[in-house]
Amino acid sequence: MxxxxxxxxxxxxxxxxxxxxxxxxxxxxxxxxxxxxxxxxxxxxxxxxxxxxxxxxxxxxxxxxxxxxxxxxxxxxxxxxxxxxxxxxxxxxxxRCNEFHITGNSNYSLYASTDEKGLNWKLIDERSDLTIDDIILTRNAFITYESRVVSAHNASSSSSPRINYTLGSSSRTHFTPGLCGLSNLGNTCFMNSALQCLSNVPALTEYFLSDKYKEHINRDNPLGMKGDVALAYGELIHEIWSGKTNYCAPASLKKNVARYAPQFSGYAQQDSQEFMSFLLDGLHEDLNHVKQKPYVEKKDDDGKADDLTLADEQWDYYRKRNQSKIHDIFHGQIKSIVHCLTCGTAARTFDPICFLSLPLPGKGKIRTFKIEFVRLNGQIKTYEIKCDEHGRVRNLVQEFCDRFQQKKKKISETVPMETDNISKSDEINQDEEEEEEEEDFTKASDYDGHQPKPEYILAAEIYNHRIHLQYPDNNLLTSILDRDQVVFYEVPDSLKIADSEKILMPCTFRDEYYHNNFGLPIYLSVPRHNCKGRDIQEALQKRIGDFLPLPSTESSDKPFYNAVLITSQGYGQSNKLLKACLDDHIDFSRKSTSLVVDVTSSIVEKYKKQEDEKRSEKDHTSSITSGIQTRSQQKRSTTLLDCFKYFTKKEVLSDDDLWKCPKCNTLKKATKKIDLWLLPKVLIVQLKRFNYTRYFRDKIDLLIECPLQNLDLSQFVINPNEKAKAKYNLIAVSNHMGGLGGGHYTAHAKNSNDNKWHTFDDSYVSDVNDDNVIGKAAYVLIYQQQEQQS
Incomplete structure (x- = not known):
């Protein structure tokens, strides 16, 4: 350029x-x-x-x-x-796009590449009648051309000369097999995440790399996909593990999957677990050795057979219809027992599983919000407030004010909740809940007796040192992300007054030279009606000294700041120096008006130095008290084993899930208990982070502590023959960042060649420390039995 x-x-x-x-x-x-x-x-x-x-x-x-x-x-x-x-x-x-026109019958070759790095070029024969769809070009594809090299002895008038096509010297770069990114074909990060997880299951990848799967393709299975998905997956695995590229496009696999599952066509975001489940089911049916599935009548539990006998019978029934490499690697068996609460009748089933979907603990509903409180006197202090994440902004404000009222209450009492029928996790939470008490802010050493009131607090979100959003009282707390900067502003007039004589005008500070915003923005209280520029100037002069380190008197001919009045209406915006419009009438009824204060570099530097000193002092205080905080945090941490306890705990079925008792011959209230029976060689666990109830739809961003090694599930396995196989090591994680209906998927996986963990973010692959493998974004976990790794 x-x-x-x-x-x-x-x-x-x-x-x-x-x-x-x-x-x-x-x-x-x-x-x-x-x-x-x-x-x-x-x-x-x-x-x-x-x-x-x-x-x-x-x-x-x-x-x-x-x-x-x-x-x-x-x-x-x-x-x-x-x-x-x-x-x-x-x-x-x-x-702007450059177009190249190539005349017909010229000595040029046309090539296409489906990745942004220009790797994996594919020759397009201009004599063929292939469509764009046939050559699988994506929206991000590149097309290029170069001169043909024609052998002299073939450059005759022959109607079909043999032509040697060349594309320059081939790359000799070698990459670590398996460390190959996948291009995003348009909101396909969910698919890429699932594929990278499965690609790093050694037994599955070895099976496809050996090409043994081709011998097992069952094209006649009506439940399968004629082997198309298996072949496309096999080709992709060969490319990922070839070591010839660090980037490829899963376009062929996506195309074949979309033919049989329209929900995965197009460019809408989908769920990585749902894609993984569909893919494994499809591969299982495409590779099922059973050509003709026999009809086998499944017997009901008559209570006479013991668990081992009944489990073997039901497993044999399943095996007669399902035999594949997918079955050998991923399938296990769970025991379910249901008891009628009226007559006591019990019924057992032993069902095959490929995934375990684990509920998250109810205690995850309590969330800690970091709040910056700006008092009228200019004092700024940071607080942490616990509140039910299903509450609203008014609940969070009330919680904050209650901390100054010299009274304590349980976290579980913070927000009255409308609830559906009590779920298993809620029931367990009630059994195990500790009576935690919120911090009493009046006991702080610097407390001066001030007690904020909810009607005098305005909640706002700050972004880039300016007011990005003013939260309504009924704003759901689930819409506030952990990364959002939330500030509570104390205001001079009650917000409950419908038509107050005063209006709050936002004011932002910025460096006069670079025009970079800095510090916290503030609100100025000015007359709503008959306001002039002079009123705004007086309000600014009263408050600016509380936030900026200005000298007590002007010691220079040049002012330390200049205020600019910004007025917006529709798509138009006008900027005017405040001192030039002191006598102008300011109309707030039809225009959005705010103030930007340009501050001299000397004051900005002084301000930043003071903030650094405050931050250093705060960090020192935090390090002194960290021991006490860590102990409290450890008490409340949630582990993967806790999730298994929730999953296997006996629950009372809700009124929406009544059981038809064979003895009562009608729908009855019942209890249900699930236990692990046969353990798969590779266990896939889904953490049920997406929460759907009558009143809320949200995502639970709770950190679940998951061991990378030695996950011992023996306490949940009731089959005595399986206890010795109950230890697992983690090999892959599908992560979801963001909220419902969108967000972004990545994967962490352990490469079998270098034995290290790596992050797969679409086309990018990078190393990741063991300590960072598990985070709040962990959604699907893949564990491998230790005996399979020996």
Whole structure:
């Protein structure tokens, strides 16, 4: 790129918005990648890959993606973190496409590559009648051409000359087999995550690499997919483990899966566990040795046979219809027993399983929110408040104020909840719940007797040092992410007054030279009616000294700050120095008005120095008290074994799940108990993070402590012959970040060649420390029996 173009783009990116300017939303990650690629920003990478075409799919609400006329931005997308704005002029340059026209019958060859790095080139024969769909080109595909090299002795008038096609020297680069990223074909991170997890199951991958699976393809199974999915999966595994590339596209597999499962066609976000389940079921049926499944009548439990006999009978029944490598590796058996609460009749079943879906503990409903409290006197202090995550902002505000009322209460009493029938996890939580007490803020050494009141607190979300969102009282707490900066502002007038004479005007501070925002924004209380610029100036002068380290008197001819009044109406915006409009009437009824204070560099530096000193003092205090906090945290931590306890604990079935008792011959209340019976060689565990009830739909972001080695499930196995096989080691994790209906999937997996853990984020593969393998995003866990690794 020429230096002239580079300077042009730099100016466009630094351009201040003007009235009637056009701007375009763009993916932040793509833009940052492009900046590094063209040299606007420095990169630690030796060579930055081309960013490829502009990608908008990750910003689009999946519910609106199918109709181009109704496309909307994701509701959880955050400006600066997920998206930003660029001038339309720059966008036109970035979106520009160069076209190359090749005349017919010329000595050129056409190649296509489905990845952004230009690897895995595929020759396209112009004489064929293949369609674009047949050659499996994705939206991000590259097409290129180069001269043909024609052998001299074949360059005759022969109607079909043999032509030697060449594409330059082939790469001799060797990559670690298995460490191969998968391109995102349009919201397919869920598929990539599932595939990377299964790819790192040694027994399954060895089976496909050996090509033994081809001998077992059952094309006549009506429950299968004619071997298409098995063949496509086998080809993908060969590519991933070839060591020839560090990046490939699973386009063929996606195409074949979509033919039999339309829910995985298109570009809507899906669930990694659901895809993994469908794929394993499909591979099982495609590779099922049983060509003709016999009809076997399943016997009811008559209570006469012991567990071993009944379990063997039901397992044999299953085996007569299901025999495959998938069955050998992933299938196990659980025992379920149901008791009628009326007559005491019991019924046992021994069911095959490929997944275990474990409920999460009820205590995960209590969440800790980090709050910054800005008092009227300018004092800023950070607090941690525990509140039911299904509550609303008004509940969190009330909880905060209660901490100053010199009274204590149980966490479980913080928010009155409307509940459905008591679930098993709630029941267990009641059995095991400890009476934890919230911190009493009045006992702090610096407490001065101030007691905030809910009606004088305004809750807001801060992003990039400016007020991004003012929370309504009824705003659900589940919409507040852990990364969000939540600030409670104490205001001089009650927010309960419908038509107050005062209005709160947001005020942001920024460096006058670089125009970078800094510090916490504040609110100024000014007259709602008949307000003039002079009123705003007086309100600013009263409060600014509480937040900025200004000298007591002006010691310089130049002021230490200049305020700019920003007025927006519709798509237009006007900026005007406050001192130039002191006598102007400010209309709040139809316009959005805010204040930006440009502060001199000397004051900014002084402010930042003070903040660093405060932070250092706070970190020192935290280190002193960390021992006490850790003990409390350990008491409340949740482990994977806790989840198994929930799963195997006897539960009373709800009124919506009554059991038809064979003796009473009607639907009855009953209890149900599940235990592990036959353990699979590879155990797949789904953590049920997605919560659906009558009132709420949310995701449980609770950290579940999962061991990387020596997961011992013997206490949950009631088959005496299986106890010795109950120890497992973790080999893969599918992660989900974000909320319902979207988010992003990645995978952690342990490579069998280098015996190290790696992160797979679509096309990117990187190392990950053992300590970071398990986090709050862990969704699907794959464990392998230790005896299978010896």
């Amino acid at each position: 020429s230096s002239h173009s580079l300077e042009k783009y730099k100016k466009l990116l630094a351009k201040e918005p003007q009235v009637n300017d056009k701007y375009v939303i763009i993916d932040v990650k793509w833009l940052e990648h492009w900046k590094r690629y063209v040299g606007i920003e420095k990169s630690d990478e030796e060579k930055v890959t081309e960013p490829g075409p502009i990608e908008f799919s990750k910003l689009v609400d999946p519910a609106t993606a199918k109709n181009s006329n109704e496309i909307q931005l994701r509701s959880d997308a955050v400006e600066g973190n997920d998206y930003t704005f660029i001038p339309y002029e720059l966008y036109k340059d970035l979106d």
